Amino acid sequence: MLPEGQEPEASSDAGVTPEAAAADPTPAEKPDAAAPIAAPAADEAAEKPVAKPAAERPARPAKEVEPKEAPRVAPPPGSINEVLATAAGVTLTAAYMVPEMKGECVAVEVSRDDVPAVMTAARDDSRLDLKYLRCLSGVDWQEEGLEVVYHLWSFTKHHSLQVKTRVTYDDPMVPSIATIYPAADWHERETRDMFGINFAGHWNLVPLLLPEDMTDHFPLRKDNPLQEIEEWQGDNLRDGAGEGDE
């Protein structure tokens, strides 16, 4: 599935709005011109003012009501983020609640240099006792940089914690925690493969899932588009594609 080359012009980014706007007035809807279903583009709505009085359907609610980011709720006082900050002796950039399967857990953001200290404290401090690294993922936030998310769990205290750290594209380096949590070994190698995040201090940071020589191409970054056919399949196989957005 590996795209052959990085073609920046090949419908690369997640620009949903221009595509959706272009695809909306499909031929199927043209006969129903008396009540155009979807006309998100402002100029089209201005062209056909006649449609407005005949509006049998209620006006579409403005699209902008959909929030762009999840609301951040600060953890209640006495949560483990406070314990973590004192145990590790670092300042947390942010702390907020994120949903878990049942209830919520604390997520903290730390600067990348603090990662080893935070992880060591999380593992060794008896009040935290987060000995189990569940998962380590990379997330490409595009202009906001690359993020590494660590999911920790404590078998004894039955609480979980997410630790996040952000790095820039220009300097994608995060200290490795493979010596603190051996479970991170392969996860870090995979994240390097997919996002090009270098885990400094990792004993064996060679490609794991990708070919050995593929060290300059990071498939899961957002600037690395899928093949056109794959994008096309995703859009066209969808139920109700071309019928408007809802």
Add this chain to the structure above:
Amino acid sequence: MVLERDPALEVVDMPINMGPQHPSTHGVFRMVLMINGEKIVDVVPHIGYMHRGGEKLMEAMDFRQGIGYCDRTEYLAQFSAELGYCLAVERLMDLQVPDRAEYIRVILTEMNRLSSHFMFAGAFGIDAGVFGTSFTYAFPQREFLQEVFEEVTGDRLMYAYFRVGGLAWEVPDNFVQRVHEVLVHSAQGLKDIDDLLTKNEIFMARCQNIGNFSADQAIAYGLSGPMLRASGVPWDLRKDEPYSVYDRFNFEIPVGNYGDVYDRYLIRIEEMRQSISIIEQALEQLPPDGPIVPEKMPRRLRTPPGEVYSKVESPRGEWGVYLVSKGGDKPYRLKMRSPSFCNLSALRDMTVGQYLADAVMILGSMDIVLCDVDR
């Protein structure tokens, strides 16, 4: 006169390549074993032969399409994979799944656990040198289970039957009766395999005290599922962080004492008994009718922005899905935390110092699915 030894006859480390096309690697997995005599001094696992970029592809698919990809990733425990994925989307969308759908999900997932463990028992017997016998005992049982899956979903391997919010369609009318029938077969098949392997002296000698992992090691390496429980950590997500309706059933969590290959085998055999018990309880509690999708189900699935990490206890361990959404109908990022990948990462430390012949047993005891490792 001092007798000299010929330096050319000294024992030196020798690399042995195993796989990627080797029957005991359970798929396309390759490891380069450095051996000294018969002892393993280093292992370099090579994975990625089956890497298809599923996580990237799922970013281009909407939430319903992604379900099919879970099947293709974890092709021996498809229902567990689908369930983990659906739970993540449901949690973000705040959907309440109807009871009947939950019970059918549990029944199918546990039957899937049976079929997956049958597969393990058959293949593990071959690893141990039982030739085809264990396989011929286990495979008809798996076939009986798959017949039910086929009747329900219309497919033998890629079920894609769970949906966000519930199920794709109602089960056939004779579903309960068919499951009861199949459970009789499964119980018998389980007894056959138990009789064949568990107390077999050669099998025991072959399995015991190899690949030992202590509880602390198992936790540090992020093992999960039977691998973790064999090391003495009584941890099962169905019991300890119950999802779906697992908190309504009575079942035991088997835990091992030694953390060796034999314990992992015993735990899976016991888990099958527990699964049969769970299915029987679920069939009793199954509401005779009712909706299988929520009443207010949006036609197009759209999640609010946010993130969630969902996890289910698949036959291999913790199948986790880290879903990041920016709103809209597609995941912004989807990480599949596959238990096979995490368990396999401990291979090196589990095999170094063991005999070469035992490496096959240790790998077999992990019960990996290579598609799940590579994604």
